[in-house]
Amino acid sequence: MNDPILSRHVPKTYWYRAARLRNMLKLYSSVYIKPDIGRKGNGVIRVRKLNASQVEISHRDRTDQCSMKELKHKIRKLMTPGKNTWCSKALTSPPITAVPSTFASSCRSRSKDGGFR
Numbered sequence: 001m002n003d004p005i006l007s008r009h010v011p012k013t014y015w016y017r018a019a020r021l022r023n024m025l026k027l028y029s030s031v032y033i034k035p036d037i038g039r040k041g042n043g044v045i046r047v048r049k050l051n052a053s054q055v056e057i058s059h060r061d062r063t064d065q066c067s068m069k070e071l072k073h074k075i076r077k078l079m080t081p082g083k084n085t086w087c088s089k090a091l092t093s094p095p096i097t098a099v100p101s102t103f104a105s106s107c108r109s110r111s112k113d114g115g116f117r
Helices: 018-027 068-078 101-108
Strands: 013-015 030-035 045-049 054-059 062-067 085-089
Touching: 013 018, 018 030, 018 045, 018 068, 018 085, 045 068, 054 068, 062 068
Parallel strands: none
Antiparallel strands: 013 085, 030 045, 030 085, 045 054, 054 062
């Protein structure tokens, strides 16, 4: 992405490789693995680092833990066959205090009918 303002907000994303996933987990606490074609979150896998040797894998409505050594095998079983797959840093939401005060106050203001503006 060439836009310097937008590129700060786009997570680091690479084509999936087991070695790339391991490297990303050294840098980030959570990584998403997702098919390049899909919708409604189908095929998305979240990998969350628990400690240096354990991870948590979430896929659909199931969450399991495994060792870093087992990770490649477990992920391969969950991946959608025949689809290219991305590996992406998980986004984190800024605390509400980090939102500009004018935006935060406009989100909290109510209209005359009692709803939010």
